[in-house]
Amino acid sequence: VSDLLAIGDFARATHLSVKTLRHYHDLGLLVPASVDVRSGYRRYSTEQIPVGHVVRRFRDLDMPLEQIRAVLDARDLPSRNRLIAEHLARLEDALNRTHSAVASLRDILQGPPPAAAIRHRSEPALQTVAISETVEAADLSPWFQGALDELHATLAAQDEAAVGPAGAVVDDAFFTDEHGAISVYLPTARRVRAVGRAVALTLPPVELAVIVHEGSHVDIDRSYGALAAHVAHGALSVGGPLRERYLVGGRETTVAADWRTEIGWPVFRVGAPRPT
Amino acid sequence: VSDLLAIGDFARATHLSVKTLRHYHDLGLLVPASVDVRSGYRRYSTEQIPVGHVVRRFRDLDMPLEQIRAVLDARDLPSRNRLIAEHLARLEDALNRTHSAVASLRDILQGPPPAAAIRHRSEPALQTVAISETVEAADLSPWFQGALDELHATLAAQDEAAVGPAGAVVDDAFFTDEHGAISVYLPTARRVRAVGRAVALTLPPVELAVIVHEGSHVDIDRSYGALAAHVAHGALSVGGPLRERYLVGGRETTVAADWRTEIGWPVFRVGAPRPT
DNA sequence: TTGCTCCTCACGTCACGTGAGGTGGC
């Protein structure tokens, strides 16, 4: 009995608030060593103090409670360490994005965006090998990497090579709802066999207003904005998914400042009769 | 009309989701240039696109919506820049705390805490000059700095000097409820005149179990835990606020690893008859 | 016995997302 702490003392011992401790009990994340059946009083053992400290540090690192539970429940050390390492990797990603966002904010507050040229182009039908899935905006980057790697591997296995830069067809819902269908593709000379997620896909012809975005994708919304303003100004809007082409991307250089991304926004064909 | 965008096109232009845009409209943060009275359809002007980009970047930096509104509404450039600089400073603080938390997590997972000695001491009454306020746990650090600076300035103005290290008396509620009364004090030879927030305060005598925490305060919960386990083991618990003394702190060295903080936990007097 | 600690329960907060059910615009 002498080694049990009331919730208030346990709060002082761990620097977790009483409300937080009750919340963790409700969720089964940090269950008191004993609970008085008559009064409902929670009693924590001194052995639980280091557990509280660990939980607090994971929360300081924004780890979701469900994931903390997974770490605490991990059977063996390797799987526990894997979960932690994965979270630290996500955290580092977040820190990098924060640094980029600060730089990008300074940029945007300094002045108007660099006025990139917008041109119109008739895109013919295109033979490709593609992976199509519904993706959350938050998960885009790792999904995209994996898909593109798989496409290159698929071509290599069939002794084929891409006959142009990689690209993507992005459903409207991806922007308006934060998740939607995306196809990542590599253009091919021939129709390739389907392997794994990769399937042959022929992109339909389309009329596009295109802009080339220079640099990292943290800023890519500015090029989308320029394109949207252009299309709105000309009243050229027509439905259909957006296109992206990665003229220079992560496979060519790790220097994000050197990336070149073409964005294509579907429009009416200029000078042609509008569809009735 | 040709320069107005439907909400879906504005979402594509800014990479803010439609749900998010409607939310910002409800809050008055980003109000459409026009709203159709019959249908409720929102129309955004192309001039609003850069505003959307700015809002998105502030959100990427975790700026609360109310604060973003304050930035957008700022009348002059200096006050706008001040709000932004303040947020960036907070952000940098958060990044530093994240780095510390990662290091501290590695520490705690490596092994048991360094077993610091716990001793008992009778603390006599102490004449001090102090600032007492109710503080949120999240605001502790800047509040503490400001209060301590003010105390030193108060003494200097009266040609006095502290006769011992700075300390604090911390109400239990500060730990259990995340906010509570704190007094920061400097011990004085004489009773000083009250100036500003600083008033003369005589601390009552108290029996303490004390531990000395070595290093930065990100880890201080571990020393609190060791102390709590000791007190629980001896069944020595008695009410009353905690004491801290800053033997070596931020005024002595900016190398946080060299800090030494004494934590005092009120206990029964060992070997003395318990109060009846 | 007093006063503090502890209890539950319902609701609030922040920044949206989900989903139902329905209407408008090209």
Next chain:
DNA sequence: TTGCTCCTCACGTCACGTGAGGTGGC
């Protein structure tokens, strides 16, 4: 006219915090 876009409204989510109203322990 069809089908897509857009609308509102109510509720859900995450990790707690607030506050009411009440009981238990030293």
